[in-house]
Amino acid sequence: MSKNAKRDTPEQEEFRRYCRDWLASNVPAAPNFKPLKNGAEVATQQHLEYYSVWQKSAYDAGLVGCDYPVEYGGGGRTHCQSIANQEMLRAKTPILPGAIGLGMAAPTIFFHGSESLKQRLLPKLLSGEELWCQGFSEPGAGSDLASVQTFAERRGDKWVINGHKVWTSTAQFATWMILLARTDKSDKYNGLTYFVVPIKSELGKSVTVRPLIKITGETGFNEELFDDLEIDDAFRLDDVGKGWQVAMTTLAHERGAGPLTTPMSGGQGLAEDKDSKPKSERSEFPLIKLAQHCVRNGEPAIDDPVIRDKVMNMLIRQVGIKQNRRLRRVPGLADSQRLTLQDKLLGTEYLQDSAALALEIEGPAGTLSNFDSAAPDNGMWPLAYLSSFGGTIAAGTSEIQRNILGERILGLDKSK
Template identity: 65%
Template sequence: MSDSARKDTPEQAAFRQHCRDWLAANTPGEPPVRLPQSALEIMTEPQLNYLQAWQKAAYDAGLVGCDYPVAVGGGGRKDCQRIANQEMLRARTPFFPNVIGLGMAAPTVFYHGQEALKERLLPRLFSGEDIWCQGFSEPGAGSDLASVQTFAERKGDKWVINGHKVWTSLAHFAEWMILLLRTDKSHKYDGLSYFVVPIRSAIGKGVTVRPLIKITGETGFNEVIFENLEVDDSFRLDELGKGWQVAMTTLLHERGAGELQTPRSGGMKSRSTHETNAGAAMELARQTARGQGSAADDPLLRDRLMQAVIREKAFEQSQRRSRVQALLDHPMRLPLQNKLLASELAQGVSELALDIQGPAASLYLADANAPAGGQWPLAYMNTFGMTIAAGTSEVQRNILGERVLGMPKSK
């Protein structure tokens, strides 16, 4: 019996078996196209189609949205998403394309939306048929998120939206957007409200989506411009003026510190997938010739590799400890570290991988001689998306220092 299976309830054990049986028969094979390293860099229809078909199949098999009620398209189970995630990772599945939907929109709509809205939106979100994006950041509102200026003006039971959102991952494929905007200009926090907006159907009719190009050369994120877009009041989540509180639900889940476990698949090994972890960096070091031996013989690189191994193990063990009440202090102390650590560990290990490669780290995706197909420089550059998005590392340290350690607010 595996470690993770030892403490399963009877329901979880039966569900785990179901996942294993289904995955044994249905885990997709080699993808027909080169996949990006994560869903946030999906650039083409063929990539999207392949990944959407996978998410739909997993949803139909009951592996997505397991812990949500049946009425909103979920599985109606208790603490089973964790099990499904473990089994998908073990089976080395492709990742899900609808990551913003699953990780952020679903819990937000679930906790703050009206029943009818949940029943309408969540099933197609879980299945991946509707891709979601997130309209939070603006040119003038980054770390200081509450200063967003996108404005909705009331017109009967409709709202007219004008504004400009940026860094909007997946907007070019998205049907829906979760949108933080201003309904009152006289109060910074209490003037914010939160909507879900059907953007795909409004492209050219009040919505413009333009791609932004990342430092890697990839697209995947966008700017979205609203010009007199009319939306129905029934698309508002929670009360008018409660947008900031709703946004906190989104951000808490985005940072891996929320109540609901995000459905997550991954681990696929193929010619186009890449793992950014210490094990992969050790393997790279073993295979990188250096003098008579390999880079794995270099004492300085060995020390750095072990630092990466140790911090990765610590992160894993902190997930384990976060479920042992007697070994915790402040309840949010470990959960609020998740985003900071996951992003900085990935950045550290991919930077180390470049140092291991030496001059060969200069070779990029199109070079036949590039180690690991040029995936490491791509991974390293993409980690800055992680340390900047969803609250920069600096914002994360403010949150930890203020909410957990109780130090005075820096804003």
């Protein structure tokens, strides 16, 4: 029995056993492409088909959306999603393509949507039959999210939307978008209203979705233009002018700090632990091996005392982050909120700085991309470094994270 299982309620215990039984014979075969690590990476029709079949099958079995009420397509259970997540990760399942719907749209609709919206939207969201994307950021509204200018004008029981959203993952596949729009130009925070918008049915008409190429050369990122898109007032969440508060529900769940647990699966393609022992620090921390293999100026990089010092410093950061997550759960020894709010900043900056150090270790070989067969570590590090900026910019930049820490934990005046 795993350590997690020891603390299960009777319902959780029974459900865990059920998940394990089902997963024993229902994890799909590996795809014929490199498995993706999260739903935002879904970029091709082939990806979409493979992962949508998996989400539907996990949903039909009751492993996705199990904590949502039955009338909204859920499983009607209590605190069972975390059990399903643990078991899916343990079984090394494929990722869920509907991550934005599951992690952001679903809890927002659940807490702020009308009864009929919940019944209409949640079942196909949970099953993955309809994908969602997030229409928050705009060319002029990044960190200062409340400055969005996309305007929704009321005409009777309809709204007419004009504007421009940007940096949107998976919009090219999405049926729906959660949209933060301005309904009153005179009041920054209270002039916002939150909608769910059918974009796929309006494509080529009042909605245009254009792909953006990321810094890595990859697609998957989009911008959307709205030109007199007309939607029904029934697609509004909560009251007119309450958009900011509704958006906070979305962002809290995006950070994993909301009351509902997001369905998550993954782990497909990770190396099997042969002896089921915990992974050694060395395999979790690839820079030592890299520094032993790379030659700088004729000597192994690890023999350069400056490189060695930097590698040890990075190892100390990596272990520190792990211990920080452990400390967070010890009451009386640590302030859990103070540690939790650091997590995004710590993790994303570590990925960035360790990738930069890998490039330094590689020296001239660090110039080689993943398309050059001579590249060390299959050329993963230049790409890892470039990708890392997604982490330090998205979902609240590192600068915004530092503001949050200074303001919420140290009580400093707000920088807005």
